[in-house]
Amino acid sequence: xxxxxxxxxxxxxxxxxxxxxxxxxxxxxxxxxxxxxxxxxxxxxxxxxxxxxxxxxxxxxxxxxxxxxxxxxxxxxxxxxxxxxxxxxxxxxxxxxxxxxxxxxxxxxxxxxxxxxxxxxxxxxxxxxxxxxxxxxxxxxxxxxxxxxxxxxxxxxxxxxxxxxxxxxxxxxxxxxxxxxxxxxxxxxxxxxxxxxxxxxxxxxxxxxxxxxxxxxxxxxxxxxxxxxxxxxxxxxxxxxxxxxxxxxxxxxxxxxxxxxxxxxxxxxxxxxxxxxxxxxxxxxxxxxxxxxxxxxxxxxxxxxxxxxxxxxxxxxxxxxxxxxxxxx
Amino acid sequence: xxxxxxxxxxxxxxxxxxxxxxxxxxxxxxxxxxxxxxxxxxxxxxxxxxxxxxxxxxxxxxxxxxxxxxxxxxxxxxxxxxxxxxxxxxxxxxxxxxxxxxxxxxxxxxxxxxxxxxxxxxxxxxxxxxxxxxxxxxxxxxxxxxxxxxxxxxxxxxxxxxxxxxxxxxxxxxxxxxxxxxxxxxxxxxxxxxxxxxxxxxxxxxxxxxxxxxxxxxxxxxxxxxxxxxxxxxxxxxxxxxxxxxxxxxxxxxxxxxxxxxxxxxxxxxxxxxxxxxxxxxxxxxxxxxxxxxxxxxxxxxxxxxxxxxxxxxxxxxxxxxxxxxxxxxxxxxxxxxxxxxxxxxxxxxxxxxxxxxxxxxxxxxxxxxxxxxxxxxxxxxxxxxxxxxxxxxxxxxxxxxxxxxxxxxxxxxxxxxxxxxxxxxxxxxxxxxxxxxxxxxxxxxxxxxxxxxxxxxxxxxxxxxxxxxxxxxxxxxxxxxxxxxxxxxxxxxxxxxxxx
Numbered sequence: 114x115x116x117x118x119x120x121x122x123x124x125x126x127x128x129x130x131x132x133x134x135x136x137x138x139x140x141x142x143x144x145x146x147x148x149x150x151x152x153x154x155x156x157x158x159x160x161x162x163x164x165x166x167x168x169x170x171x172x173x174x175x176x177x178x179x180x181x182x183x184x185x186x187x188x189x190x191x192x193x194x195x196x197x198x199x200x201x202x203x204x205x206x207x208x209x210x211x212x213x214x215x216x217x218x219x220x221x222x223x224x225x226x227x228x229x230x231x232x233x234x235x236x237x238x239x240x241x242x243x244x245x246x247x248x249x250x251x252x253x254x255x256x257x258x259x260x261x262x263x264x265x266x267x268x269x270x271x272x273x274x275x276x277x278x279x280x281x282x283x284x285x286x287x288x289x290x291x292x293x294x295x296x297x298x299x300x301x302x303x304x305x306x307x308x309x310x311x312x313x314x315x316x317x318x319x320x321x322x323x324x325x326x327x328x329x330x331x332x333x334x335x336x337x338x339x340x341x342x343x344x345x346x347x348x349x350x351x352x353x354x355x356x357x358x359x360x361x362x363x364x365x366x367x368x369x370x371x372x373x374x375x376x377x378x379x380x381x382x383x384x385x386x387x388x389x390x391x392x393x394x395x396x397x398x399x400x401x402x403x404x405x406x407x408x409x410x411x412x413x414x415x416x417x418x419x420x421x422x423x424x425x426x427x428x429x430x431x432x433x434x435x436x437x438x439x440x441x442x
Numbered sequence: 443x444x445x446x447x448x449x450x451x452x453x454x455x456x457x458x459x460x461x462x463x464x465x466x467x468x469x470x471x472x473x474x475x476x477x478x479x480x481x482x483x484x485x486x487x488x489x490x491x492x493x494x495x496x497x498x499x500x501x502x503x504x505x506x507x508x509x510x511x512x513x514x515x516x517x518x519x520x521x522x523x524x525x526x527x528x529x530x531x532x533x534x535x536x537x538x539x540x541x542x543x544x545x546x547x548x549x550x551x552x553x554x555x556x557x558x559x560x561x562x563x564x565x566x567x568x569x570x571x572x573x574x575x576x577x578x579x580x581x582x583x584x585x586x587x588x589x590x591x592x593x594x595x596x597x598x599x600x601x602x603x604x605x606x607x608x609x610x611x612x613x614x615x616x617x618x619x620x621x622x623x624x625x626x627x628x629x630x631x632x633x634x635x636x637x638x639x640x641x642x643x644x645x646x647x648x649x650x651x652x653x654x655x656x657x658x659x660x661x662x663x664x665x666x667x668x669x670x671x672x673x674x675x676x677x678x679x680x681x682x683x684x685x686x687x688x689x690x691x692x693x694x695x696x697x698x699x700x701x702x703x704x705x706x707x708x709x710x711x712x713x714x715x716x717x718x719x720x721x722x723x724x725x726x727x728x729x730x731x732x733x734x735x736x737x738x739x740x741x742x743x744x745x746x747x748x749x750x751x752x753x754x755x756x757x758x759x760x761x762x763x764x765x766x767x768x769x770x771x772x773x774x775x776x777x778x779x780x781x782x783x784x785x786x787x788x789x790x791x792x793x794x795x796x797x798x799x800x801x802x803x804x805x806x807x808x809x810x811x812x813x814x815x816x817x818x819x820x821x822x823x824x825x826x827x828x829x830x831x832x833x834x835x836x837x838x839x840x841x842x843x844x845x846x847x848x849x850x851x852x853x854x855x856x857x858x859x860x861x862x863x864x865x866x867x868x869x870x871x872x873x874x875x876x877x878x879x880x881x882x883x884x885x886x887x888x889x890x891x892x893x894x895x896x897x898x899x900x901x902x903x904x905x906x907x908x909x910x911x912x913x914x915x916x917x918x919x920x921x922x923x924x925x926x927x928x929x930x931x932x933x934x935x936x937x938x939x940x941x942x943x
Contacts, residue, residue, distance in 0.1 A: 295557075303547045303563065304556040306536075310544045313533035320493070320531075321545035322519030322606050323553050331554075 120430070124380075135286050139279040147282045151350060153390050154289040155343050156370055160382035161296045162339035163367035168376030169300060170332050171312030173230045175364050176237025177340050179217070182244060182359030184210035184341030185348040189257045190250070192349060199263040199275055199349065203288065206345035207338060213240075214337020215330070222329035225315070234361060241359040256355035260348055275349065285346045292342050293383070299335065300379050308332055373414050375421020384423050388414070444507055446471040446610055446642050452491055452501035456843045461487040463666035464501070469610070474636050474643040476653045478677075479663035480687050481847025481878050482832065485646045486528055488663070489614055492644075493525045494518045505610070519548070524608030528615045528646075528846050528873065529794060530595040532602065534588030538579055541587050541598060542570040545605040570605065577601045578627060589721065592793060592869070593620050593746025593901065600628055611635075613645040615846070617652060618873045619793070619901055621745045622941070625649075629656060648875045654678065662687065687877060708736030711864055711895050712757070717766035717776075719749075719756045726752045727763065728920040734864065734897050739890060741910035741927070742899040743941060749919040750899035751793065754866045757897075758790040759783045770864070785814070789862035793869035795853035799842035803833055806841055806852055810860040819861030820892055826855035829885040832878075846873045851882075858889065865889065867898035871905040883908055903941050907931060915940045 135154075139147055159181055166172045188206030191197045197205070217236045221229055244251045251257065262275035265284060275281045299305050310318045311325055319325050348354050357363065366389070367382065374385025392410055396403040418425040447469040454462040462484045469475055477485050490496040492503060494515040503511045510518055533541045543560075546569050547553040560566075574580045577597045582590060587598060596619045603611060616632070617625045633656060635641040647653050653660060654674045661671040664686045670677070677683055712734040719727040727749050734740045742750050755761040757768055759780040768776040770786055784790075798806050807823050827834045830851040836844065844852060850870065857865055871879055886896060886909050900906045906913065906927070913930050915923035923936050930936060 298557050298559070301559050301561070302556050303552050303558065303560050303566075304554055306540060306560055307544060307547065307553050309536060309540075310533050313535055314531065316495075317531050317533065317602070318544065319515045320519055320525060321553075321602070322516050322548040323544075324514065324516040328554070335556075 132290065135290070136283075139282050144278055147278055148350075149390065149394060151282060151285050153386050154286060155347050155350075156366060156386035156390060157383040158289050158292050158296075158346075159340055159343040160367035160370040160374075160386050161293060161379075162336045162343065164371045164376055164382045165296060165299070165308070165332060165336045165339070167368070167371055168378075168381065169305065169312065170308040170329065172225065172329070172332075173368075174221075174233040174333075174336070175230050175361060175368075176217070176233035176235075176240075177336070177367055178359050178361065178363035179237040179240035180210040180214050180337040180340035181344035181347075181363065182240065182354070182356070183213050184344030185354045185358055186244065186251060186257065186344075187341075188345040189260045189348040189354045192260050192263055193257065195261060195263075197263075199265055199284070202263065203342070203345045203349075206348075207341040210341020210344065211334055211338035214341070215334040218330050218333030218337065222326055222333055234364075237359070237361055237364055241356060241361070244356040244359045251356070254356065256353055257348075258353045260352045260354065262349040262352070281350060285350060288342070288346060292339055296339060297379055304328070304331075369411060371421075373411065373418075373421060375418075375424035375427075377420060378423045378427060381421045381423040385421065388422065445469060445504075446506065447492065447644075448504040449492060450502050450504075452488070452498045452503065454487055454491055454496055454498050456839075459839065459843065460666050461843075462491060462498075465663075465666075465668055467492075467661065467668075469642060469644060471609075471642055472636070473658045474632065474645065474656055475659045475661060476657035477644065477646045477661045477663060478648070478650075478653055478687060478875075479669070480875050481873075482845040483663040484666040485663055486614055486845060487666075489525065489612055489644075489646065493523060493612055516548075519606055519608070522607075522609035523612065524603045524606050524610070525612040526599045526603040526614060526616055528618070530592070530599055532587045532595055532598050534586070536587060537583065538574065538585055538587050538590065538598060539567075539570055539583040542573050542601050542605050543567070545602055546570050546573070549606045573601050573605045576604070576631060578624070589724075591747030592751065593624055596620050597624060597628070600631075608641060610642045610644065613643065613647075615646055615648065615873055617647065617649060619746075619869060621901055622903075624746065625652075632656065648873060650876060687875060708738075710734070711736045711771055712897065713767075713769040713772075714757065715767045715769075717753075717756055717763045717768065719752055719761055719763045721752075721761070726919050727756065728918075729766070730756075730916070730919070730921055732914050732921065732924070734895055736863075736895055737890065737893065738912065739886065739896045739898070739910045741906040741913045742897070742916060743903060743906055743913050744916035744922075745940070746901070748916040750916055751868055752919075753916065754790060754868050754897070754899055757783075758788060758866060760790070784860060787861070787863035788866065789857035789860050789864070790866040791853045791857045791868060791870065793872060795849040797841040797844065797849045797852055797856075800840060802838050802840055803844070803848075803852055804837045806856050807859055810856060814860055819859075821858045821861055823859075826858055829888045830855055830881070832881075847875065847878050850874060851878075851885075854882075854885070858894070862894060864895045864897065867896060867900075869900055869902075870898055871900060871902045879905060903937075 138150055163174060163177045166174050184206045187209040188202050191202035191205055221232045224232060245253060262281055264272050264274045266272035273280055275284060307318065307323060307328060315325050370385035370389045371382045373388050374383065375381030392407060396406045400406060445468045449465065449467045452462055452465045465488060479485055491498050494513055497512055502509060505521060505523060543566060546566050550566060571580060574583055577600055579594060579597055579601060590598065600616055617628055629652060632643060636643055657674060660674055660677045662669040662677060662683050669682060670680055710733050714730060714732050717727055717730045730753055742753055744750055752761060756763045759778055762777050766776060767774060775783055807826060832848060833851055833855060836848060871882060874882060910927045913927050914921050917940055922940055
């Protein structure tokens with residue numbers, strides 16, 4: 114039990130360190146580092162939402178970008194009215210994505226395994242087609258451009274313009290961290306354990322007295338909510354949204370980030386996102402064939418680190434801590 | 443008194459095969475009712491209909507006087523029904539504790555809580571631990587469920603069924619694969635719960651000692667229908683029941699058989715020396731040495747979790763040993779992959795049979811021939827059907843629709859089709875009714891005559907005593923005893939110490 118307690122203390126210190134680093138970064142790092150960090154945060158949140166279905170529940174979704182893009186488009190449309198402030202726009206955009214997830218999930222959770230994956234892919238492509246072709250609303254091919262960031266204000270008290278990146282940096286970071294924390298709480302809750310149970314043996318969960326389909330539907334909707342939050346936060350950052358954000362290639366990003374970092378640990382997708390974006394950023398500088406190098410790097414990571422980077426490291430530590438005992442989670 | 447459960451005219455067909463053909467069951471509250479019947483009689487299908495895993499084609503089912511015919515399993519469990527499964531059905535990559543926490547959460551209506559930390563629910567954890575304590579698994583609460591021995595997984599299966607506090611508990615072969623001590627423990631638990639009128643039991647069981655000592659009422663099924671029902675005394679004396687199920691004598695009453703030939707029969711076919719096997723970091727087998735001669739039947743005995751299955755898997759190359767030698771007809775095979783060892787004439791029948799569910803019986807049998815390209819071995823479909831006659835009528839049935847006993851026969855038959863010289867059998871007699879056990883004994887005798895050497899691991903000591911020439915007893919992953927079966931049986935101290943009979 115000592116090993117567990119010490120590991121818990123170390124991970125608390127690590128989390129505190131990361132949060133402090135995130136908060137002081139704008140004071141020391143320029144726009145490039147802020148922008149890179151925000152991208153990592155967005156992909157982390159997006160990947161964690163995907164991993165709620167994949168690592169925790171055992172469902173492989175290839176359509177997670179549909180909710181990411183829906184959040185982004187909805188928030189963009191609301192902000193472009195120039196009437197609705199930033200925070201309500203982001204919240205409403207996220208809710209719209211969650212509602213879409215509830216609708217699509219209603220059909221998807223009727224199937225598992227490869228059929229589930231194919232259904233999510235099909236729905237994802239439908240959403241992509243809508244974004245691409247519904248020009249009057251979505252701007253079609255061009256997407257939506259010139260999205261204002263608006264401001265954060267409590268009327269009569271204060272108003273903070275979000276145009277400077279450093280200001281928006283704090284807004285995005287705080288909301289993304291809140292989202293990640295909410296997902297963490299879910300993963301450590303009774304509901305989270307039930308999702309793990311469904312990954313292991315859905316039939317037995319049903320015989321525990323739990324209506325599995327309804328729980329899967331909830332999981333799907335929650336995953337859509339947090340993917341939508343990531344998208345909603347992305348739109349004002351980039352100030353444009355393109356249909357590519359709904360494409361299945363976008364859906365593949367959280368799949369890879371989760372596999373790199375380790376789908377069976379909570380921190381896995383976060384570490385995976387860091388590696389994914391970091392690798393991409395470095396390789397792009399050297400060669401235009403960056404996808405080739407990047408793919409090779411991914412192969413090494415996935416084949417070399419069983420259970421992802423985090424899973425692999427945890428196993429190594431477990432081995433050192435308790436040479437004979439079974440691995441603790 | 444209003445019945446707790448009432449099923450009326452329930453029917454279920456799989457394709458053309460009528461698995462359950464118009465069954466009426468009425469269970470008054472309290473007491474233990476046992477369902478017996480030959481393998482394939484429709485017992486498990488009936489349980490699946492009662493618990494909502496299957497929806498009947500016709501008929502109605504009432505529980506607590508309310509109709510539940512088309513309700514899903516989770517709703518039935520919420521209304522107070524619980525069940526265990528014939529095959530192990532747990533959450534393998536969760537800890538034993540977490541396995542039990544899931545149904546406890548569901549029962550406490552806490553399973554949907556998303557933001558409350560699970561660690562803070564002290565009542566839930568205490569209740570889960572109490573249930574694990576009842577079945578004797580508390581010491582292993584932190585282990586991964588998938589790493590438990592087969593017998594311990596069976597105990598966990600019972601714990602899962604108990605943890606929703608059911609009024610009606612339906613148990614499908616609850617003691618299959620348990621050693622005698624665990625069996626007694628579980629049966630005492632069932633008896634106590636029934637006596638305290640907390641729980642009404644419906645159980646399917648093949649161990650007639652269990653059935654006749656525990657049940658107040660027995661329902662006999664045959665070919666999808668109820669053949670008869672009544673008190674244990676009435677059933678025991680019923681000639682129809684004897685004909686279809688019990689056979690003439692109950693297994694285990696006979697004296698230990700004397701092997702046809704004493705001592706080693708032929709040259710040594712399998713020689714294992716100082717074999718050490720690990721699962722991950724845990725050292726499971728310690729310097730296991732054993733040998734098997736051509737034409738022999740050798741049994742590996744011992745309690746649950748002592749390494750019987752691991753020994754077979756190590757020989758087969760499925761869990762290669764880290765140290766030691768395995769010689770097959772003098773050839774070193776340790777560390778070789780399983781398919782190589784299969785090609786050298788070894789076949790392995792795992793305890794969970796691994797039948798291909800979407801292939802028919804015939805296709806399951808023909809597959810090894812096609813894969814190995816061996817057309818003219820000693821065994822063919824007709825010969826397998828000759829020793830496992832029930833398979834003859836099941837040629838076109840898909841694996842998933844076979845009963846537990848039928849799968850067992852098919853798995854052994856499929857192994858024979860690879861024309862093995864050495865057959866490794868894991869828990870061959872588990873879940874078989876008395877008539878089928880007799881059939882299996884005959885089949886093993888026939889195989890031996892055809893020149894198949896057999897190494898089996900079995901929890902069922904009575905069965906092993908009937909069939910084996912020699913025995914090894916494993917204790918904590920090491921050989922604790924080796925000798926002729928007849929000598930072993932005379933050595934009461936050894937039997938008591940290692941087999942807990």
